[in-house]
Amino acid sequence: MEKTKTIRGVNYLTRWGRGKWKEEGKLGEGLPSFVKVKQILPRPKVEDIEVEVARELEKINLPEIVKPGHMIAVTAGSRGIANIDRILKSVCQKIKEAGGRPFLVAAMGSHGGGTAEGQRKILSKLGIREENLGVPVLVSDQVVQLGCTSSGFPVYCAREAVEADGLVVVNRVKPHTAFRGENESGLLKMMAVGLGRVPGATVVHRLGPGEMARTIPEIAREMLTRLPVLFGLAIVENGYEETAIIKAIRPEQFQEEEKKLLQEARKLLPQLPVNSLDLLIVKEMGKNFSGTGMDTNVIGRWRVFGIPEPDVPHIRRIVVLDLSPQSHGNATGIGLADFTTRRLVKKINFEATYLNCLTTGFVQRAMLPMVFESDREAIDVAVRSLHMDAGQVRALLIDNTLHLQELYASETLLPELAERADLRVEKEAFPLRFSTTGELIDP
Numbered sequence: 001m002e003k004t005k006t007i008r009g010v011n012y013l014t015r016w017g018r019g020k021w022k023e024e025g026k027l028g029e030g031l032p033s034f035v036k037v038k039q040i041l042p043r044p045k046v047e048d049i050e051v052e053v054a055r056e057l058e059k060i061n062l063p064e065i066v067k068p069g070h071m072i073a074v075t076a077g078s079r080g081i082a083n084i085d086r087i088l089k090s091v092c093q094k095i096k097e098a099g100g101r102p103f104l105v106a107a108m109g110s111h112g113g114g115t116a117e118g119q120r121k122i123l124s125k126l127g128i129r130e131e132n133l134g135v136p137v138l139v140s141d142q143v144v145q146l147g148c149t150s151s152g153f154p155v156y157c158a159r160e161a162v163e164a165d166g167l168v169v170v171n172r173v174k175p176h177t178a179f180r181g182e183n184e185s186g187l188l189k190m191m192a193v194g195l196g197r198v199p200g201a202t203v204v205h206r207l208g209p210g211e212m213a214r215t216i217p218e219i220a221r222e223m224l225t226r227l228p229v230l231f232g233l234a235i236v237e238n239g240y241e242e243t244a245i246i247k248a249i250r251p252e253q254f255q256e257e258e259k260k261l262l263q264e265a266r267k268l269l270p271q272l273p274v275n276s277l278d279l280l281i282v283k284e285m286g287k288n289f290s291g292t293g294m295d296t297n298v299i300g301r302w303r304v305f306g307i308p309e310p311d312v313p314h315i316r317r318i319v320v321l322d323l324s325p326q327s328h329g330n331a332t333g334i335g336l337a338d339f340t341t342r343r344l345v346k347k348i349n350f351e352a353t354y355l356n357c358l359t360t361g362f363v364q365r366a367m368l369p370m371v372f373e374s375d376r377e378a379i380d381v382a383v384r385s386l387h388m389d390a391g392q393v394r395a396l397l398i399d400n401t402l403h404l405q406e407l408y409a410s411e412t413l414l415p416e417l418a419e420r421a422d423l424r425v426e427k428e429a430f431p432l433r434f435s436t437t438g439e440l441i442d443p
Helices: 049-059 084-097 116-125 187-194 197-205 209-226 251-268 342-346 350-360 375-385 411-417
Strands: 002-007 010-015 034-039 071-076 101-106 143-148 154-158 166-172 229-237 243-249 276-282 314-320 339-341 370-372 395-398 406-410 423-425
Touching: 034 411, 049 084, 049 229, 049 243, 071 084, 084 101, 084 166, 084 229, 101 116, 143 197, 143 209, 154 197, 154 209, 166 187, 187 197, 187 209, 187 251, 197 209, 197 350, 209 251, 229 251, 243 251, 276 375, 314 375, 339 342, 339 375, 342 370, 370 375, 395 411, 406 411, 411 423
Parallel strands: 071 101, 071 166, 166 229, 276 314, 276 395, 314 339, 339 370
Antiparallel strands: 002 010, 034 406, 034 423, 143 154, 229 243, 395 406
């Protein structure tokens, strides 16, 4: 027999005979305690950004590439890339020294709601402003169709880049969150999707993730034949969100060099310390942590129709508690979670979220999980839904899916973690604690 019970305005379906909600005990009763764990990740690092950029541009003989007086467009994307303002400023400065007239062009696909105002806000938050970098920042929603690929895909590019005398492509190389291929996120994707703005992003994503690995390089190659691309600057980051590699690449080498850098990026990608969990608690999701709000490479969930889920990591329940301010309400990826809070949902800009997910075609990632009034209730229900002895729950608590150097592990994981030489237990065990309004208190 089942009975509906209303608590704080939310209807819960409880099984009669198993006790009223308030009689089932407060959250944490029976749960294992948690310990702070530090992961020791590989840490190659560029010590001097400006010096490294100059060194790389010298390798490709920049003064011979840039013609005096030419207007040179440099791509500026929406991702939170470490040191991106310094990198872009250094590139533009070297172009100036070679006699060129650089400017930044917004290249972010459908991000920022696909509008000039939205794009400008995102770039400003990243420190990409004219007063900071000393060059104009051109933002609009205008594109030009350059033609079609041999397969019939239309090729779009930001008008400002098409009208420039030269184009420089700058982007981070990393594993994509929706498909696997020899080239994933990087210079080619910045061209096909970023510079393509909403129309270009729509062309790529409407084919589905199964075709993206083929489509992105094909569109980018066509753009390379039709645009005066001077060079690319590829960036790889380590697990501490630091610049690990900066590499200048000539246009004809984009595809091959990016393949090599992608393998380096995979080695440096931060991961959870175990491959099997009952519960993952994510304190904050957002576009500044991953294009999918929570990195699919970390949580082991694609939630893309027709694409099999990864074998590892295997996580039975995911709870996400909040949305970062830097996401500007874009909650793409909320559908990767099973439970969330009213606090997060109130921050969602549904227009921006839906545009992002409709453009990519990954509509499942915009679907709301179960919503509860507080952190405490969301975690409580997640634990109950496992239908297992709470004291045996294998759980991790993380700040977000980008910063995994420090996290919190349930004591049930300690035997497995103790075998790892790259992990350190930092403090004594403690129970989860909550404020009087049910918000999780930082350990």
